[in-house]
Amino acid sequence: MTRKFDFEMPKSLTEIVASRLRQAIIDGEFALGEMISEDTLAALFGVSRTPVRDALTLLQNTGLVEIRPKRGSFVFQPTEADMRAICDFRVMLEVQAARCAYRHDRAGVVAGLQAGLDEMEAAIAADDDVRYGHADSAFHLALFLHSGNSYLLDAYDLVAGKIGALRTAMSRQFADAREVSLAEHRAVQAFVDAGDFAGLESLLTIHIDRTVDAYRLALDSGRIAVATKPRVQRIHTTPST
Template sequence: MPPTHRFKIEAPKSLASQVAQRLREAIIDGEFALGAMIPEESLATSFGVSRTPVREALNLLQLAGLVVIRPQRGSYVFEPSEADITAICEFRCLLEPRAAELAYQNARDATAAALQAAIDEMEGARAARDAVRYGRADTRLHEAFFEYCGNPYMQAAYATAATKIAALRTHLSAPADVLHTAGFEQHSQLLALFRAGDFVKFEKLMRAHVTGTRNSYVASLKTRTAA
């Protein structure tokens, strides 16, 4: 008699996947600067692997937009242009308000709880002046809308840029946000509007929030370029 249920096992991750995951975290958390060269040989030594899985990992990260591989020159952390930043922020302005509205319809309480937990974590990060911790919590807040929206196509669309968005947040805005209250207060206001189901005001505030983020990114980028 055939079994009535499926037997599943978790396939072990390849070395390349493990290396890619760790490098992804390092780039997002600011362990590598934007535009910095990524040394294949020293990474291979550090991981205790050959250069092959390191190269495979870098190819995976290039597909995610985090790494640029330049033939005969090496691999580098991406460095966004002003046009790239503008395009990402326009993408967010279009997608996030609708994802939030769907999350309200699909899983209101779970989404609100996730938003509150992220805000609490951001508050702790501000008290500790920990920009990396703040950036991670900020990322969790915005990704909660997609996690609970119930639309796999919107989730897949956001996933194409999510890693780069998280990296830009840590590198270009979190260091300032952890010191100033404006961005933090906007997150609390977004939560209040979400709980109230007022998505006209929510969309207006989200657009203002993301536009402010874009301006912060561009200013940081110009400062880095001048330096």
């Protein structure tokens, strides 16, 4: 009898670099619009430029990186129209994910949302904007993880990296708004628990649209600016072989 064994293939250098760089962008180690130096990344990871270049191409496919011919690679920087499109997409997806999660695993999704709330509270107490961004992402991701629909999760993955980076940037620029954000997340959990999807859609529209307003304010005030010069990054890496 022929036997088949499932096992996980080791990640390639390209995948390792892409994964770490993706997280660095989400965590705000690279600013929106900032130029990414291939030489600097290669030195930090202790690899040649080839896996770095391939990693940047992978991230370009997810929209996190923009490669400009003869100019270099840059972290994405959305226009206001891009922000509006992302936010509209999020509202549609998250409401549908909440409906599915309520039917498929109501107790699980409510517990997952509560875990996100607990972590958000801990992040506020620690005044840790990156931790708060991670907790915020985990909160919204819970809707998809408990939806029982892999296609919804795949659709969310298309913009999850961008959303995470924008969350960190907005949380860092407007730390005084975290209490308002936390209160709205509590209300999201309550609407999901009650199965009130009309109320949830109204709240999510307000909650998510606030990102557009915050982004516009950050641009107008100069808190977020287009960066064109590369800077040395302190990306924590593991030695390569």
